[in-house]
Amino acid sequence: MDKNMKVLIVDDFSVMRRIIKNLLRELGFSSISEADDGKTALPMLQQGSFDLVISDWNMPLMTGIELLRAIRADQRLQAMPVLLVTAENKRENIIHAAQAGVNGYIVKPFTAATLNDKLTRIFERIAAEKAQAIQ
Amino acid sequence: MVDSNGMQQLGSGSEIPDVKDILEKSRSMVTLLEQGQTDAAVQLLNELARMRERELFAELGRLTRHLHDALKSVRLGDEVSELVNEFPDARQRLGYVVRLTEEAANKTLSIIEGLIPKAEAVSSQAEQLLEQLQTFESTAGVVNSETAALHTGLRHYLKMQINSGWHEALSEIMMAQDFQDITGQIIQRVSLLVGDIEMGLVDILRKNPFAGEESSRIGAREQGLEMGPAVPGIDDADRLDNQDDVDQLLMEYGF
Numbered sequence: 001m002d003k004n005m006k007v008l009i010v011d012d013f014s015v016m017r018r019i020i021k022n023l024l025r026e027l028g029f030s031s032i033s034e035a036d037d038g039k040t041a042l043p044m045l046q047q048g049s050f051d052l053v054i055s056d057w058n059m060p061l062m063t064g065i066e067l068l069r070a071i072r073a074d075q076r077l078q079a080m081p082v083l084l085v086t087a088e089n090k091r092e093n094i095i096h097a098a099q100a101g102v103n104g105y106i107v108k109p110f111t112a113a114t115l116n117d118k119l120t121r122i123f124e125r126i127a128a129e130k131a132q133a134i135q
Numbered sequence: 136m137v138d139s140n141g142m143q144q145l146g147s148g149s150e151i152p153d154v155k156d157i158l159e160k161s162r163s164m165v166t167l168l169e170q171g172q173t174d175a176a177v178q179l180l181n182e183l184a185r186m187r188e189r190e191l192f193a194e195l196g197r198l199t200r201h202l203h204d205a206l207k208s209v210r211l212g213d214e215v216s217e218l219v220n221e222f223p224d225a226r227q228r229l230g231y232v233v234r235l236t237e238e239a240a241n242k243t244l245s246i247i248e249g250l251i252p253k254a255e256a257v258s259s260q261a262e263q264l265l266e267q268l269q270t271f272e273s274t275a276g277v278v279n280s281e282t283a284a285l286h287t288g289l290r291h292y293l294k295m296q297i298n299s300g301w302h303e304a305l306s307e308i309m310m311a312q313d314f315q316d317i318t319g320q321i322i323q324r325v326s327l328l329v330g331d332i333e334m335g336l337v338d339i340l341r342k343n344p345f346a347g348e349e350s351s352r353i354g355a356r357e358q359g360l361e362m363g364p365a366v367p368g369i370d371d372a373d374r375l376d377n378q379d380d381v382d383q384l385l386m387e388y389g390f
Binding site (some may be wrong): 011013019026057058087090091092095098104105106107108109 | 237248306310363375
């Protein structure tokens with residue numbers, strides 16, 4: 001996992017953005033940006049060269065699942081890894097996220113180890129898919 | 136009039152259509168049908184239906200008048216007005232709770248963010264010093280019993296600093312601040328509900344004291360996926376309790 005990658009944290013609660021940012025820093029990430037909702041995040045993603053999105057689900061204006069769908073519908077962004085970190089623990093929500101093409105799903109409250117584990121898996125999987133595509 | 140369910144049917148004596156009239160119309164209808172005059176028969180059938188409608192409308196009118204009188208007698212309008220005035224206050228209080236917890240959590244995070252590098256520095260400096268002390272001891276050897284006791288004390292202190300667990304504890308305090316996100320979301324949801332009820336009641340007051348259609352949207356949520364953290368004991372249905380269950384479900388979808 002490249003620790004120099006650019007990460008965008010999307011959450012309407014400043015406290016949660018701060019917690020995730022601190023966790024990422026401890027894991028060795030240094031290029032971290034923040035957005036307070038999907039509507040702010042989408043233009044940032046379209047303009048910037050982000051490598052990973054970590055988003056909440058329940059946000060005003062544009063929710064995490066809407067952001068995920070917008071990313072998958074955007075030709076330049078569709079391959080962007082998206083990790084949802086959310087308090088939504090209903091079966092229905094998780095299935096919707098999986099079908100919309102989420103790369104990882106973490107339910108709050110979570111631990112630093114869970115975040116590290118899911119991030120590692122996301123990039124292992126992407127690497128494996130790339131290797132398969134080359135073969 | 137009592138129907139098959141034993142319920143008192145709507146309609147009092149004065150509104151019941153003339154039975155003779157109904158019988159007459161029905162007989163004529165049958166005769167017309169036997170003669171093959173379908174159009175005329177249908178016309179009669181429609182007339183019979185209209186008679187029933189008139190009865191229903193008269194009943195509705197009477198019910199409305201009763202309801203209006205009942206509402207006037209309990210002065211519901213005044214009570215609802217008073218209640219509606221309480222709502223903005225309730226929402227403000229809820230908003231204040233969210234703001235206070237956010238401030239408290241951010242304050243805690245600021246302190247932790249300041250302490251974590253210090254805890255790291257203390258532990259890494261202690262490691263360096265312990266290494267230096269051990270090198271010194273192995274080259275210079277123990278000088279006398281007094282310095283030997285000092286060396287033992289120093290080693291003990293440095294090891295304590297290295298294994299203090301401060302960093303882990305601070306991380307845990309940081310993670311615990313996520314309560315603000317969960318409680319904040321729940322409070323926001325309740326606040327939205329209070330706002331919906333407020334709007335519904337305002338509608339009732341503004342338009343008509345018995346505007347049933349308007350009030351039916353009170354508490355109605357937007358279609359689709361419901362959002363917000365689960366409140367134990369209230370939202371237990373079809374929720375996954377932990378990350379392992381979530382992972383298990385995602386595995387079924389190829390994760």
